[in-house]
Amino acid sequence: MNAFFKALQVQRWDDHRYYHHSRINQSLHFVSAASFLAAYVMVFTNPVAAALTGWLVSMTTRQAGHFFFEPKGYDVVNQASHEHKEEIKVGYNLRRKLVLIGIWAVAPLTLLVDPALFGMFEPAANNAELIDQVSLIWLGVGIGGLIFRTVQLFFIRDIQTGLVWMTKILTDPFHDLKLYCTAPIHLLRGELIDPMGHEQSV
Template sequence: MMPSLRKLRFEDEQGNPGFRAQLKEQRWDDHRYYHHDLINQSLHFVSACTFITAYALLFVDAALASLLAWGVAMTSRQAGHFFFEPRDYDEENGVSHEYKEEVKVGYNLMRKYVLMGLWLAIPVVLALSPTLFGALERPDSAMDFLRHVGFGWLFFGVAAILFRVGQLWFERDLETGIVWATKIVTDPFSDFRLYRTAPARLIKHGRSDDTHAAA
């Protein structure tokens, strides 16, 4: 167990917070602040497996990969945060939920509400205008419609990452944004390693995880 009130610092061999050190620190902060509940961790494991599958499928069928990533991986991932992760005072880290929301590098819960709202709006817009106001071919079947949705979600995901990178560049610096984008893209592999034992631990020990060890 790491000391609760101390912010863990990661540095490179020269003692500077280089790219890999910043990436490790962002991952550690995300884990220790936002993954206390083993249901949440288990859902992240499901999400990681699905995202990895979607990554492989991306080179074969990008629309289907996007439907899988957003429809299964992203929804299970965010459900863990929205419905199961505790939002009371974090005794382990000595901080409030409000503090964690304020210092979150990526999409905190409030930003995620906006993000998921826009995600849900895409199929609604395509249902109202199947050709997207003349930009797309009219779908001949439900599968064609879903493929349009999949491509819409794919472009939206890329845009959401680039948008947050731009925000972080403006608020902090470009490197912070690039580090965060790298973390997001590689999270499925990191989450698979971190949370692969979560389902078994959930069954054996209940929901609370008190084994937050540095990655």
């Protein structure tokens, strides 16, 4: 068990030091974390609202930070190129994220082909029901994306790496809320890039 939590700590540290230099990205992750936690609460009572919050707020802010604000040049702090960091990323790198986002975008179109979605739904009678069905499809895409990459890591890495990554993803909102709570303050002070002066603690 100690090895598991040690590996989790390493994955968290690598994720931060390699992929979260931008204070804008960090601030967006803070917003994303807060909204994800709200979605976690809602998923038990209102999964439709949870899915809409998770995808339209949490994932949008989170991925916007990576795609538009995170530096893509050479990482002087870690002595690594952007290409190298993308290659070694345990979870979804930018290319894999594009695939996942593409699936998310086109998944609702399945309702045009089969409004009952293979018997899972009653055909929507109004826009409200359609939104409910789309949100549940998106919830399925999110869960499917998590399970797919976890199982994939079982084969291309090892079982522990997959389970550690899944644990990291599920608990990231709690961790990010604490880690990036001061990012908006730094941003307001005009600091666009985290100097990453802190030392590795693992």
